[in-house]
Amino acid sequence: MTESAKQLLLEIKNSGHTPIYVRISRLNPVISKDGLEFNYGGKKIELDGGIVRNLGFISSTEQLMKRFDSLKGLESNGITLINSPDSMFIARDKFNSLMKLKMAKIPVPDTTVVEDPFEVMRLVNEWKDVVIKPVIGSLGLGSVRVSDPDVAFRVAKAILSVNQPVYVQKYINKPERDIRVFVVGTTVLGSIYRVNRSSWKTNVAQGSLTQVLLPNEELQEISLKVVKALKLDYAGIDIVEDEDGSYKVIEVNAAPLWKGFYEATHINPAKYIVEHLIRKIKK
Template identity: 70%
Template sequence: MNKPDAMLLARDKFASLMRMKNAGIPVPNTALVEDPFEVMRLVEKWGEVVIKPVVGSLGLGSVKVSDPDIAFRVAKAILSVNQPVYVQKYVRKPDRDIRVIVIGNKVLGSIYRISKSGWKTNIAQGAMAQILVPDAELEEISLKSVEVLGLDYAGIDIIEDMDEGGYKIIEVNAAPLWNGFMSATNINPAKYIVEYLIEKIRR
């Protein structure tokens, strides 16, 4: 149901994050570079970074780096296959992140994704799902991000910034998996997506 151009925008992590940042939505400091020395400088400036694929999912291929020399080698490997290097300042957070499911102009529900070990909080990486009642700020930035990207439904990944406070959106998924969401909330998003599609057709 999501429009192809909106899905392509959401799939490009950097482009979608910049669109949200320009709309005043809180996101981590992020850069897209093609010079491994620039990656080293970003690590020196930010202290700890996450290097991840520009297009990817399930947390696969994402690495956390604090050593400029290791960052240089990771960047060289990515550049060797003609891909730009997506670098994001690591935001210190609890052992969890938040997934919010939005359909139309409503928040269907949200969950914590709690890491059993390490820093990755993807369900596919072994994180546990726990139901969360979203507060007004969480709902507001989730709805705004979906509107800014032109999506009909999405899964928004959000972290709690332990240093600066508040929330930051990490990425918006235009074709989210929801096994963890269903297990924690007993809500099947597919039903509500179909209902919203029928409502759009009737309009």
């Protein structure tokens, strides 16, 4: 269990409600003569609402469908979930989420997803410097920066050999940092710089230092447009500054961790997330 999950459980308890930690792999929807029920570890479980943190480790499409169906079943039974399964699913898919942001006129880097290593070579020749990422992933794990077409070809071949598409994003020459903005509901809780002078990766999990940043009007506007476009209740939004000073949204995390954010801002998102959930349940 992550520290963020522990803080959420504590906030639920402090608000006068009973917290339950549920592993999605053990949550089973049951169609019975009485309708749709749910059991957890062999026992019937009833919930008023829930905060979806992740879908667990997934090794097959069928496993993903079962877990997604379980969440959709909870939602169809009137249980309030944040983030909603549909929004969670979109945000988890990096390319789909960027397509929706682009359609909402939110600035994003040039990005594609392909299944041909020669196409990856061509893109490196065109874009010069790219990042190849897992389509689904977090913490910067598995991301590779490439500027050599031959190296890109080898990386693409390795990814394609395990039947995964290749997600390619034009590298933005950022100033040794990126920006994480944290939004709950229609409120920007705050933002931080994530600074790494020894690596192009600026995830806190990759060793970046954090500095508090007072978000300007443009950052707030972009971030609120992001959560609206993806229909998210809360999110961690990763934004980079381009060489011309403009902003681009790199990706959106629908179940962000906040250790670095809390250390820099002393704002605990758990309190605001739980309050937001309780308000939605009461509506």
